[in-house]
Amino acid sequence: MKNNGPILLIGAGLAGSLLAVLLARQGFPVVVAERRGDPRAKGYVGGRSINLALSIRGITALKAAGIAEQVLHDALPMPGRIMHPKTLTDATGQGTVFQPYSQDPRDAIRSVSRGGLNVALLDAAEATPGVTLLFDHRCTHVDLDRAMATFETPQGRVELQGRVVIGADGAFSAVRQAMQFTDRFDYSQHYLEAGYKELHIPAPEDLPDLPQGVAERFEGYAMDPQGLHIWPRGGSMMIALPNPDRSFTCTLFWPFEGVHGFERVGALSDAGVRAFFDEHYPDTRWLMPTLEQDFRRNPTSSLVTVRCRPWRHGRALVLGDAAHAIVPFFGQGMNAAFEDCRILAEMIADAQGDIESVLDPFWRSRVEHANAIADMAIANFVEMREKVADQAFLYHKRVEQAIHAELGEEMPERATPLYNLVSFTNVPYAQALRRGKELDAAVARVVSLVPRDRAAQMDADAWRELVADHARRVLGGLPA
Amino acid sequence: MKNNGPILLIGAGLAGSLLAVLLARQGFPVVVAERRGDPRAKGYVGGRSINLALSIRGITALKAAGIAEQVLHDALPMPGRIMHPKTLTDATGQGTVFQPYSQDPRDAIRSVSRGGLNVALLDAAEATPGVTLLFDHRCTHVDLDRAMATFETPQGRVELQGRVVIGADGAFSAVRQAMQFTDRFDYSQHYLEAGYKELHIPAPEDLPDLPQGVAERFEGYAMDPQGLHIWPRGGSMMIALPNPDRSFTCTLFWPFEGVHGFERVGALSDAGVRAFFDEHYPDTRWLMPTLEQDFRRNPTSSLVTVRCRPWRHGRALVLGDAAHAIVPFFGQGMNAAFEDCRILAEMIADAQGDIESVLDPFWRSRVEHANAIADMAIANFVEMREKVADQAFLYHKRVEQAIHAELGEEMPERATPLYNLVSFTNVPYAQALRRGKELDAAVARVVSLVPRDRAAQMDADAWRELVADHARRVLGGLPA
Numbered sequence: 001m002k003n004n005g006p007i008l009l010i011g012a013g014l015a016g017s018l019l020a021v022l023l024a025r026q027g028f029p030v031v032v033a034e035r036r037g038d039p040r041a042k043g044y045v046g047g048r049s050i051n052l053a054l055s056i057r058g059i060t061a062l063k064a065a066g067i068a069e070q071v072l073h074d075a076l077p078m079p080g081r082i083m084h085p086k087t088l089t090d091a092t093g094q095g096t097v098f099q100p101y102s103q104d105p106r107d108a109i110r111s112v113s114r115g116g117l118n119v120a121l122l123d124a125a126e127a128t129p130g131v132t133l134l135f136d137h138r139c140t141h142v143d144l145d146r147a148m149a150t151f152e153t154p155q156g157r158v159e160l161q162g163r164v165v166i167g168a169d170g171a172f173s174a175v176r177q178a179m180q181f182t183d184r185f186d187y188s189q190h191y192l193e194a195g196y197k198e199l200h201i202p203a204p205e206d207l208p209d210l211p212q213g214v215a216e217r218f219e220g221y222a223m224d225p226q227g228l229h230i231w232p233r234g235g236s237m238m239i240a241l242p243n244p245d246r247s248f249t250c251t252l253f254w255p256f257e258g259v260h261g262f263e264r265v266g267a268l269s270d271a272g273v274r275a276f277f278d279e280h281y282p283d284t285r286w287l288m289p290t291l292e293q294d295f296r297r298n299p300t301s302s303l304v305t306v307r308c309r310p311w312r313h314g315r316a317l318v319l320g321d322a323a324h325a326i327v328p329f330f331g332q333g334m335n336a337a338f339e340d341c342r343i344l345a346e347m348i349a350d351a352q353g354d355i356e357s358v359l360d361p362f363w364r365s366r367v368e369h370a371n372a373i374a375d376m377a378i379a380n381f382v383e384m385r386e387k388v389a390d391q392a393f394l395y396h397k398r399v400e401q402a403i404h405a406e407l408g409e410e411m412p413e414r415a416t417p418l419y420n421l422v423s424f425t426n427v428p429y430a431q432a433l434r435r436g437k438e439l440d441a442a443v444a445r446v447v448s449l450v451p452r453d454r455a456a457q458m459d460a461d462a463w464r465e466l467v468a469d470h471a472r473r474v475l476g477g478l479p480a
Numbered sequence: 481m482k483n484n485g486p487i488l489l490i491g492a493g494l495a496g497s498l499l500a501v502l503l504a505r506q507g508f509p510v511v512v513a514e515r516r517g518d519p520r521a522k523g524y525v526g527g528r529s530i531n532l533a534l535s536i537r538g539i540t541a542l543k544a545a546g547i548a549e550q551v552l553h554d555a556l557p558m559p560g561r562i563m564h565p566k567t568l569t570d571a572t573g574q575g576t577v578f579q580p581y582s583q584d585p586r587d588a589i590r591s592v593s594r595g596g597l598n599v600a601l602l603d604a605a606e607a608t609p610g611v612t613l614l615f616d617h618r619c620t621h622v623d624l625d626r627a628m629a630t631f632e633t634p635q636g637r638v639e640l641q642g643r644v645v646i647g648a649d650g651a652f653s654a655v656r657q658a659m660q661f662t663d664r665f666d667y668s669q670h671y672l673e674a675g676y677k678e679l680h681i682p683a684p685e686d687l688p689d690l691p692q693g694v695a696e697r698f699e700g701y702a703m704d705p706q707g708l709h710i711w712p713r714g715g716s717m718m719i720a721l722p723n724p725d726r727s728f729t730c731t732l733f734w735p736f737e738g739v740h741g742f743e744r745v746g747a748l749s750d751a752g753v754r755a756f757f758d759e760h761y762p763d764t765r766w767l768m769p770t771l772e773q774d775f776r777r778n779p780t781s782s783l784v785t786v787r788c789r790p791w792r793h794g795r796a797l798v799l800g801d802a803a804h805a806i807v808p809f810f811g812q813g814m815n816a817a818f819e820d821c822r823i824l825a826e827m828i829a830d831a832q833g834d835i836e837s838v839l840d841p842f843w844r845s846r847v848e849h850a851n852a853i854a855d856m857a858i859a860n861f862v863e864m865r866e867k868v869a870d871q872a873f874l875y876h877k878r879v880e881q882a883i884h885a886e887l888g889e890e891m892p893e894r895a896t897p898l899y900n901l902v903s904f905t906n907v908p909y910a911q912a913l914r915r916g917k918e919l920d921a922a923v924a925r926v927v928s929l930v931p932r933d934r935a936a937q938m939d940a941d942a943w944r945e946l947v948a949d950h951a952r953r954v955l956g957g958l959p960a
Contacts, residue, residue: 180669184736184782188668189660256664302664 008162011169053331145314173322311363324370488642491649495800533811625794653802791843804850
């Protein structure tokens, strides 16, 4: 039995507006109801430029919607991590450590503006016949079985009925909340001990103290724009992603409590905050003229992981953050949500438009992958804030990348590292996790056979050959 | 800063009414607001007699409230499990297997009526000066910071302010729900694949087909009342607890899906249901004259585990099921809630009545124990439905009990099994879990040294001596 009516999408954020395009292109009428106002009319409310790392899963979905090219035009490729040690006391970039994500320089994650991307997706949705966008519609109630939703709007209460309701309404989803009061709905929300706060590195013209020659060296930026900058400090870290306006958006990921935590540092005077950064992030001295104000004014936000099952109840489905909000340390929240949208649209097309029939198969096939990337995202926090500053870890990564470079084509199933599988392939997340772990064990074995001190005494080519030779045996299940 | 006003307890169930007694006895004014009507006026709404297993933690708390003696008067001691194999085809009790919970026959869990216990606790609360009971007060909103709660009542909307609010309002707690929308509140609700349904074994006078002599043999019951009856069937099971009226309350714990599941069997005709029981629970043929109707009419309910943290926000606290609903397989839900009440009352007394100061220390000290018993309760489902029918498991248990009997006084810290620590001591749950696991490993070692086939060839006393000898060495860290 089908309801009549359009597909009713709750949420016109990144996932909602992309899904609207994908479904309307198949001929479905789609109504998208968004809690906030139209960001194109009012200016984006996210404050200063927030950026996201777009990788292959997101790009694949954007291609399916026909807007990848446009989005990639403004995106800044980041082919690796750029680590800033605590001992780094100048702003010239000397002494940072570049760690490529891949041996293939085309493998890069891409810094995109969240606001800009949302506007591009809304424009695309509006330009797609069959899509109706409704803003200032705050969903207050969902009748899951009848696919009816109630909204508060400036014009009063509005009820809409859909053929189905799809909640793409984020980590605090109203659709999921309705599901939470149904029997046998598994649900968890788990917060990290750490929170985040955004800071700002402006373009060089707003940095009077920046040493001569730095901007010239970095294509007009105050730091190298070709990378994701990390200041790993053990339990705490800072990262920075480049923006097209030659500024960087920085994010502190610190525990709320403790010596290097938001509560203690937040209680310091402005001079105390500055002194704290001088000590722990010394090379930012020239880069953050508005540090004290930014630190004081910008909110400290929490980091939540949400899991649930089932994702469907009656005629309602949740996807993206609404079904699986994850922490940002693998840069996969948006990418996972876009992959949800692409796969759902493909399954509907394969079912000749019988959308009701694919709701269950869809979430049942997706939930293990959502759980896998949720786990990987949490694990990557530890890697970013602690391990990337560790010599043994960096050597392990170097061996892994060498194996990938030498054997990736010969045995792609076995010799592709976890990060690459997640960021540069569409291999399902749970599979990527399993394969990544297997390779990791093999790398550990090769590291024990070709230890770091031995590598230091060897010619680079001979080392690569030796590593590849051992890896071929280990990965092939032969005695190494 | 203290609010004025009474302690406002939400929920007059088992935990709420007990806590009211314990706090009013310290001189606090206590208002208890309950969603339902007064069970003493209207008759208990739980339907047929539901019973619970009261063990030492619950008794300790009831003693603190001065009502243990009265409650124990009507309680039926169950010193062990009585297993009903699938091959058992008569109703005479021949062929059941008794597995004692302890070598000490005084160690018994006690079957009590939930309704009767609730009435006894409400009577005790009402008789305690300072307690006000309000029924038909459904909590619709809680202001956690101000300790204000709003209620719907037959007389309209009512607002109450307390010094603090304590939510003892069960697995679907309104107080916890208010907490769930605060930042950094970790929460999970997880359902088992299995649900439950209650059935009924009446007293012998209502069992026309019961074989002669059975009732006389079992003190006027249709089965031995001195035990917790289990029909272990792998993925499914049935249990039965005795009632003072000489009936038994039976509970099916079956998966919703699958061959031995509620959906499939529920779709059968009455004759089909009866035939299913004849096949899988053959000795119930004489015991369940109303099986078909009970199976049809009684609801199938789900089994949830709820965990959260923190248990305090502002001036509000949750405890008991509201903070940590668990599945019933260890018989500890009520006992854990009563232990919460006792410990909170003790901490308040130790703090000279400064209740605000103990809210955080209370939950921080309790949460690991709540998590431990939640895990143990889930694990015990597997033990009850599968392992208790397994010869190797039964031998392992026999060795464990022999070790406890021989060495329990000599090394109580090491030689007390998990079940005994949980049910017959007040040792904190997490500690019980750790010690139980350590003993379990030692038992496995002793079993390997004195295997089952060897035991079969030995005199019982010699076997006990040999087991004790090995166990003393293993537990003492000596080479066995």
